[in-house]
Amino acid sequence: MSTPILNVRGLVKRFGGLLATDHVDLTVKPGEIHALIGPNGAGKTTLISQLMGELKPNEGTIELAGKPVDDLSTAKRVSLGLARTFQITCLLPDYTVLDNVAIAVQVRQGHSFRFWGNARSEAALREEARKYLHTVGMERRADELVANLSHGEQKQLELAVALATEPKLLLLDEPMAGLGHAESQQMIGILRNLKKQVSMLLVEHDMDAVFALADRISVLVYGRIIATGSVEEIRDNPEVRTAYLGEGEEVC
Numbered sequence: 001m002s003t004p005i006l007n008v009r010g011l012v013k014r015f016g017g018l019l020a021t022d023h024v025d026l027t028v029k030p031g032e033i034h035a036l037i038g039p040n041g042a043g044k045t046t047l048i049s050q051l052m053g054e055l056k057p058n059e060g061t062i063e064l065a066g067k068p069v070d071d072l073s074t075a076k077r078v079s080l081g082l083a084r085t086f087q088i089t090c091l092l093p094d095y096t097v098l099d100n101v102a103i104a105v106q107v108r109q110g111h112s113f114r115f116w117g118n119a120r121s122e123a124a125l126r127e128e129a130r131k132y133l134h135t136v137g138m139e140r141r142a143d144e145l146v147a148n149l150s151h152g153e154q155k156q157l158e159l160a161v162a163l164a165t166e167p168k169l170l171l172l173d174e175p176m177a178g179l180g181h182a183e184s185q186q187m188i189g190i191l192r193n194l195k196k197q198v199s200m201l202l203v204e205h206d207m208d209a210v211f212a213l214a215d216r217i218s219v220l221v222y223g224r225i226i227a228t229g230s231v232e233e234i235r236d237n238p239e240v241r242t243a244y245l246g247e248g249e250e251v252c
């Protein structure tokens, strides 16, 4: 079996008396979309923050493509191929769409945002940035200011910014949040196409999107993974139905 892109073993995070992450084991295989679902407060964001190195676990280990990252900073983890998109968009509103992606390319290349404006390198940066805009279907909006984008377009741009770091593993924190039906369908199409390039851990409440995209699903309840399996296995699991999907409800 090939080495997982992400391998989490026995991860524990305590906030005082609260076990926000309760001995979590989780893998993401190469080319896989692994969805992480669970009710509000289950510990999904806390888990992602530990993967990124923003929160220090109390116990457990995290490996990225076979390499332990437990003692590495967030920046070092990003340079090893980890990227995250946020629930709340985190873009530069006074810059154009293309600038936002070009800046991310520049940062990946090891240059500080401070050097933005270096005319010699800008053309090459912009050319590369257009590639990521194309991937998310936004090349025609390249010269628009971020402040003028719709919520759905901002989500797509945020994805392009994350892709500009050339990740091996993309952590998606509710990419469908706040999107209308048409925008959700568009995002599902983009993520499905992206599968060829990057593995994904998808945290999402929109079950239609999860069922449409996930190769495997893990269900987190009170910090503990109660089940991992295929869409069918999770849909039919009685414990999952009781704890999360709602006993007796039709879920598809």
Ligand SMILES: Nc1ncnc2c1ncn2[C@@H]1O[C@H](COP(=O)(O)OP(=O)(O)OP(=O)(O)O)[C@@H](O)[C@H]1O
Pocket (backbone or CB within 6 Å): 015, 018, 020, 038, 039, 040, 041, 042, 043, 044, 045, 046, 047
């Ligand atoms: N910094 C913190 N200090 C204390 N408790 C925290 C902290 N961050 C999160 N918690 C608690 O840990 C638990 C898990 O929270 P978390 O935000 O990770 O859940 P979530 O599954 O992401 O929820 P949602 O779906 O609403 O985003 C909750 O009970 C929350 O109140």
